[in-house]
Amino acid sequence: MPKRGSSKGISTSKKIIIFGVIAALVASTFAIVYSSRLAEEQQAKQLEEARKKQEEIFKMSRCGDGIVRSNSFIKEYMIPQECVMPVGIAVDKDGTVWTASSVTNSVIRFDPSTEEFEEFKIPSQVGNVTSGIPLPMWALAFDGNGRLWITDSENNSIWMFNPSISTSEMFKEFKLQKAEPFGTSMPVDIKVSKDRLWFVGVYSKHIGMIDLNTLELVEMPIDVDLNALGTIDVDSKGNVWFTALTLGTKGMLYMLDPTSKEMKAYDLPIGSPVGISIDEARGKIWINDHGSNLFISFNPSTNEVIRYSTSLPARYTNIGLYEDCIKSNPRLECSGYPVSLPYWNAIDSKGRVWFNEHQGNAIAVFNPDDSTLIEYNIPSYNKAWGKCEGSDEQCGIANALRFALQDDGSRVKVWFTEFTENKLGMLDPDAKELPFTVSVNTDTIKVKKGDTARVEVNVEAREPVVVDMLASGSIDANGRLSKSKISAEYSEYSLRLDGRSSKTVILTLKPNELESGEYTLTIGARSNEVAYSKIVRLIVE
Numbered sequence: 001m002p003k004r005g006s007s008k009g010i011s012t013s014k015k016i017i018i019f020g021v022i023a024a025l026v027a028s029t030f031a032i033v034y035s036s037r038l039a040e041e042q043q044a045k046q047l048e049e050a051r052k053k054q055e056e057i058f059k060m061s062r063c064g065d066g067i068v069r070s071n072s073f074i075k076e077y078m079i080p081q082e083c084v085m086p087v088g089i090a091v092d093k094d095g096t097v098w099t100a101s102s103v104t105n106s107v108i109r110f111d112p113s114t115e116e117f118e119e120f121k122i123p124s125q126v127g128n129v130t131s132g133i134p135l136p137m138w139a140l141a142f143d144g145n146g147r148l149w150i151t152d153s154e155n156n157s158i159w160m161f162n163p164s165i166s167t168s169e170m171f172k173e174f175k176l177q178k179a180e181p182f183g184t185s186m187p188v189d190i191k192v193s194k195d196r197l198w199f200v201g202v203y204s205k206h207i208g209m210i211d212l213n214t215l216e217l218v219e220m221p222i223d224v225d226l227n228a229l230g231t232i233d234v235d236s237k238g239n240v241w242f243t244a245l246t247l248g249t250k251g252m253l254y255m256l257d258p259t260s261k262e263m264k265a266y267d268l269p270i271g272s273p274v275g276i277s278i279d280e281a282r283g284k285i286w287i288n289d290h291g292s293n294l295f296i297s298f299n300p301s302t303n304e305v306i307r308y309s310t311s312l313p314a315r316y317t318n319i320g321l322y323e324d325c326i327k328s329n330p331r332l333e334c335s336g337y338p339v340s341l342p343y344w345n346a347i348d349s350k351g352r353v354w355f356n357e358h359q360g361n362a363i364a365v366f367n368p369d370d371s372t373l374i375e376y377n378i379p380s381y382n383k384a385w386g387k388c389e390g391s392d393e394q395c396g397i398a399n400a401l402r403f404a405l406q407d408d409g410s411r412v413k414v415w416f417t418e419f420t421e422n423k424l425g426m427l428d429p430d431a432k433e434l435p436f437t438v439s440v441n442t443d444t445i446k447v448k449k450g451d452t453a454r455v456e457v458n459v460e461a462r463e464p465v466v467v468d469m470l471a472s473g474s475i476d477a478n479g480r481l482s483k484s485k486i487s488a489e490y491s492e493y494s495l496r497l498d499g500r501s502s503k504t505v506i507l508t509l510k511p512n513e514l515e516s517g518e519y520t521l522t523i524g525a526r527s528n529e530v531a532y533s534k535i536v537r538l539i540v541e
Helices: 007-063 315-326
Strands: 074-078 089-091 097-101 106-111 116-121 140-142 148-152 157-161 171-175 187-193 196-201 206-211 217-221 228-234 240-246 250-256 263-268 273-279 284-289 294-299 304-309 342-347 353-357 362-367 372-377 403-407 412-418 423-427 436-440 444-447 453-461 465-473 486-490 494-497 502-511 517-526 530-540
Touching: 089 403, 089 412, 097 140, 140 187, 148 187, 157 187, 187 228, 196 228, 228 273, 240 273, 250 273, 250 284, 263 294, 273 353, 284 342, 294 342, 304 517, 342 403, 353 403, 353 412, 372 517, 436 517, 436 530, 444 453, 444 502, 453 465, 453 494, 453 517, 465 486, 465 502, 465 530, 494 502
Parallel strands: 089 140, 273 342, 444 530
Antiparallel strands: 074 423, 089 097, 097 106, 106 116, 140 148, 148 157, 157 171, 187 196, 196 206, 206 217, 228 240, 240 250, 250 263, 273 284, 284 294, 294 304, 342 353, 353 362, 362 372, 372 530, 403 412, 412 423, 436 453, 453 502, 465 494, 465 517, 486 502, 517 530
16 A cells, blocks of 8 residues: 555546546536526527517517407407508498408408408409508498498509409509609599599609599699698588698698689698698688698688687507606696697588597587587507507507598498508497586686686586596697697596486686687596597687
């Protein structure tokens, strides 16, 4: 046996130490490699989860959550084809509803009596202009012969579709002049007037017309020094009225005489005029500002303009923005989305003005005869379209971009598309009695700057209901009654009414830095299904 300290003993000890070191190194190396592999796998898993989450958010932002929602006034219908992103909509004389999709490149028919859908493929290519989501088919309209006309921004075309023909000739395409550098004129609106179809494109420098008898296409050059065209309407004399805009900056209204080719221009006090409808019975043209909270009436004979405000968008449209606002601002200045964005409009047989509120997530109707504004809340919402993170509440909007009236002279229904929800919606304002109404003790408020006006606002319930009090106005484009210009406070902001009962609250107004002049105020209340307001004049002396 070797002695302690011998070279052989030292060698053995060293071997043990060396083997131990090697084992430790191997173990640590294995641990490093293993932990590195785990880290890589964990990172890959996290990246994959993040990718899937982004895909889910992206899909939801385009297609919705697949849930059909309804309330007392609005019924929704899910389109069976997935994610068609419908916009344009029309109702034929039999009450059948039609829409179209540039995603599936098809016309979609819906029969409300059977709740069945039918699809007709358009014989064209998809994706000629955009590489991502195709541009929408913005407008549909029927002519007197039952033919459906469709704008196709993606292919820079107008389509004629004849549902009564079951051959390849059921579609006919009318190619339009391109607007460079966009690759399309983006046809966005059409109107049928007698034996002519009129249309306008966002980027076009023409007003288009198709003769419904000869099918001749004519595009008339126009001299408009603004970035985009808006919408179009035709009066009983055949004059073509259309809007033009530089978004959010300047808006104009034009009248074109198709015979003489002469145009007349009118300045508008709004920056994004879109929806336009002619009310010849009252001598007014109604125009929506799709950049604010405002809609206006314009009298071309006197140049008189009256500005009106919708209510501010409900809290649920963008909960995060509302909660951020309410921390440091008065309640009446806070809303979900900052503005409601009134979009397209139409006048029914009773002279009421209907319009869709893009960010207000509502279908609205204004009665000029009694200055009543009713806004029906759309039950669907999309959390990808709002600051909704961490909220379990209803949050977001449905992007109801266009609507069509079904009007038989005695009863009106409103059909609309939900662009990001893959749905059609139908509003029946006569489905039941309104849950409440609002009245104001005056139709004109006169007050001097620095003085105070007290307005009595009565809410009359027809069933048990909870409402929040509302107030907005034409003072600013955003509709807010900001304290720097005019202070506005209710004696109570939320009311709970049982059955058929009523309650009166006081709205106190005090003009501060508000310039002398005439304005309108929208005073009302909102439940979970509807907002009801009266519009009154405000004269600041």
